[in-house]
Amino acid sequence: NAGVTQTPKFQVLKTGQSMTLQCAQDMNHEYMSWYRQDPGMGLRLIHYSVGAGITDQGEVPNGYNVSRSTTEDFPLRLLSAAPSQTSVYFCASRPGQWKQPQHFGDGTRLSIL
């Protein structure tokens, strides 16, 4: 059972570079989301999607872009990387029914130099 798969696990970028963090789930979940976790902080919501073709902003969306062309995939794009985006990024998914827990991937650790 793969669940939520995130790639890459680690990445180092230079300021100004762009990249895409990949997230895929094989549970046919309608809802997917991206969080970032910084030292001493809880997870903060970046963007989320309630289904293919539908995305919305979370708490900290600036500097990130998302799209949802399929149910399975929800990539997160950094348009022009900044040191403030150094963080651990987690993708999550859950079924569409009410009050179901979100299931998380193992994260991507991203460093911006």
Next chain:
Amino acid sequence: DQQVKQNSPSLSVQEGRISILNCDYTNSMFDYFLWYKKYPAEGPTFLISISSIKDKNEDGRFTVFLNKSAKHLSLHIVPSQPGDSAVYFCAASSGGSNYKLTFGKGTLLTVNP
């Protein structure tokens, strides 16, 4: 303004004893609460949840209590085991949609053999 607060950054207990992790919230619209456990280099793993229509939910060694009037919830682990050593996050959402989870900063639980 932090809407979900875990005021104890760390907690240490002896194996076999009870672990009590606390969480306070300020947003009265929150109606669904979750606890996640996180090991290093892994994603958060769902542990247990509770809806605001209940004041207690049990799952094996784990029990979550909700006191709506005090805007307080707690996670009890009995008996505690060394494998329970991890960071525990409290999270909350509103409107039943669970689209947007608001996380606390986490409590590091250490269970000593």
